[in-house]
Amino acid sequence: MTSTAPERGPRGAAPLRLTLTRGRVALVPLYVPLVIAAFFFALPFAWMLTGAFKAPSEITHYPPTFLPERLNADNFTQAADDVSLWRYLGNSLLVAVVSTVGTVLCASLAAFAFAYLRARGSRVMFGLVLATMMLPPFILLIPSYSIYQWLGWLDTYLPLTVPHFLGVGGAFYIFLLRQFFLGIPREIFEAARIDGAGRLRQYATIALPLAKPALITVALFQFVASWNDFFGPLIFLTDSSKFTLPVGIRFFQGLYATDYGNLMAATTVSVVPVLLLFLVAQRFFVQGIATTGGKG
Amino acid sequence: MTAPTTTRAPGAAPRTPAPASAPTRWQRLRRSEAFAFYLFLTPWLVGLVGLTLGPMLFSLYAGFTRWDGVNSPEWIGFDNFRVMFGSDPDFWPSFGRTFFYAGARVALGVALALALAVILNTRLPGRTFFRTVFFLPTIVTGVPMFVVWAWMFDPDLGILNYLLSQVGIEGPAWLGDTTWAMPALILMSLTATGGTMIIFLAGLQGVPLELREAAVVDGAGWWHRFRAVTVPMISPVILFNVLMGLIASLQVFAEPFVMTQGGPERSTYVFGMYLFNEAFWYSNVGYASALAWVQFLVIVVLTFLVLRFARRRVHYLGS
Incomplete structure (x- = not known):
């Protein structure tokens, strides 16, 4: 998680000169599978982005065109007329931001305790954190539905946000932050304690600022997870004006199954924010994912 | 948030008659590390008890009842399980489909991810670009992309059959065909294998260079080097990816729900779809709880x- 640039010189990278002394020509066979794979990995995004700007006649045209004949934004205005597209965007943003705040707060508090505080039962507790990572969501969703029904929370955003303040589904984040905290030398906290800083002050003024890269990683993963979440909103929301983008798009698809141009406009609105986030902050995602495998 | 044990200063005016030099039990407790530990853990503990362990126990109980989710549950012993294993025509087929999906997805996905990681673990110019492209669909995913894929799979208007026709192949009806709907979902899942690839890349960087150089000196070809050095060295990572892949893909739900609704003719009616329909469509909440436990x-x-x-089979370094 340190800010070394792994791109520059991977320790184990196979030195090509050993295997490919005959020069760079030998690299070409490696590019063939890469280019083919990259084509199929990128195709859905290209197909979506171009489709969003195609006129209806072009959508149903055979053979299909790759680039739209001319850029028209009609699909976007049409999609926004058919369903409350911009409203869904706002709803998604609200739910994702609030649940991200909750996750970062709860996971960092728990991780701080696991990393620095000794107590009887702490190993059992950490075992429980790891065990909850394996739980399939179905086993919790059915009874949770009844709980939220009883609390009167159905068709509100509370079931989509409040559990994140209580660390539900956040085991991976606790694990990740604890690993990071363990890397901060204990002496820093000792020094702060001698200066009279309490544990909450140590957490807020020392641990959190030092853990910024890890906190950003956690925030990004939770934001994207919440943004992409389909199951929660599908079950807990019924009023279509409260939908987030994934359920909104599913709803839209149900209404206009083959109106691909408008559908692509809606999916573009949903996908572009995460796409930009990914392109800007890719290294955090890579480091976060690589950390998961590290314990394997 | 209450401040846990932050008051190091002994100024906490003792209301009890105990002298300030001998703190009361409560004060000692408040200052103790264990107290702070559980205070920091409180939000998570509340969630664990109230929204994880509690619901799990409740759903275990519900699995032994007939319950529509509204009226009070009625205890029926093992009847749900008897129906499930004995007479429900959806149980075993949906199980089989789920295992077919998970097996194919994990086998093909892990192989593809490993192949891509091995190629990208060289000093190939442009590898950062390729890594970005391969990782992108793992993060940018979900219902919107499933909708895009549904269009790509469209037999008449989709791009895939057009591309196939360009090489002289008449493509199938994909999501509309009982034989091809499941393979279509598996094909799509292969583009979501970037996370696995990243984990492999991290694992490959831990393979000591000397080992491979020694193999090269011994005259081993690349395939032999891969089999005899790379695979054993990263076998823990392969295990991790297979396990994580299986756990995730046995729970598949959104893809068929959005793209095929379990059809055509239930050919993609996987366990997740079955469970969801029993719980939220037919209101067999007791039965669905039993299914969730299974x-x-x-x-x-x-x-x-x-x-x-x-x-x-797995070799851990130094053990």
């Missing part, structure tokens, strides 16, 4: 079996 236990048992199998 799913959970299958995952636990499978994890155990994979780990046992792996004990003899």
Whole structure:
């Protein structure tokens, strides 16, 4: 998680000169599978982005065109007329931001305790954190539905946000932050304690600022997870004006199954924010994912 | 948030008659590390008890009842399980489909991810670009992309059959065809294998260079080097990816729900769809709870079996 640039010189990278002394020509066979794979990995995004700007006649045209004949934004205005597209965007943003705040707060508090505080039962507790990572969501969703029904929370955003303040589904984040905290030398906290800083002050003024890269990683993963979440909103929301983008798009698809141009406009609105986030902050995602495998 | 034990200063005016030099039990407790530990953990503990363990126990109980989710549950013993294993025509087929999906997805996905990682673990110019492209669909995913894929799979208007026709192949009806709907979902899932690839890349960087150089000096070809050096060295990572892939894909739900609704003719009616419909469509909440527990236990048992199998096959460095 340190800010070394792994791109520059991977320790184990196979030195090509050993295997490919005959020069760079030998690299070409490696590019063939890469280019083919990259084509199929990128195709859905290209197909979506171009489709969003195609006129209806072009959508149903055979053979299909790759680039739209001319850029028209009609699909976007049409999609926004058919369903409350911009409203869904706002709803998604609200739910994702609030649940991200909750996750970062709860996971960092728990991780701080696991990393620095000794107590009887702490190993059992950490075992429980790891065990909850394996739980399939179905086993919790059915009874949770009844709980939220009883609390009167159905068709509100509370079931989509409040559990994140209580660390539900956040085991991976606790694990990740604890690993990071363990890397901060204990002496820093000792020094702060001698200066009279309490544990909450140590957490807020020392641990959190030092853990910024890890906190950003956690925030990004939770934001994207919440943004992409389909199951929660599908079950807990019924009023279509409260939908987030994934359920909104599913709803839209149900209404206009083959109106691909408008559908692509809606999916573009949903996908572009995460796409930009990914392109800007890719290294955090890579480091976060690589950390998961590290314990394997 | 209440400040836990922050008051190091002994100024806490003792209302009790105890002298300030001998703190009361409560004060000692408040200052103790264990107290702080559990205070920091309180939000998570509340969630664990109230929204994880509690619901799990409740759903275990509900699994032994007939319950529509509204009226009070009625205890029926093992009847749900008898119906499930005995007479429900959806149980075994949906199980089979789920295992077919998970097996194919994990086998092909892990192989593809490993191949891509091995190629990208060289000093190939442009590898950062390729890594970005391969990782992108893992993060940018979900219902919107499933809708895009549904269009790509469209037999008449989709791009895939057009591309196939360009090389002289008449493409199938994909999502509209009972034979091809499931393979279509598996094909799509292969583009979501970037996370696995990243984990492999991290694992490959831990393979000591000397080992491979020694193999090169010994005159081993690339395939032999891969089989004899790379695979054993990263076998823990392979195990991890297989296990995580299995756990995730046995729970598949959104893809068929959005793209095929379980059809055509139930050919993509996987366990997740079945469970969801029983719970939220037919209101057989008691029965669905039993199904959810079966799913959970299958995952636990499978994890155990994979780990046992792996004990003899996986090489950990230095052990």
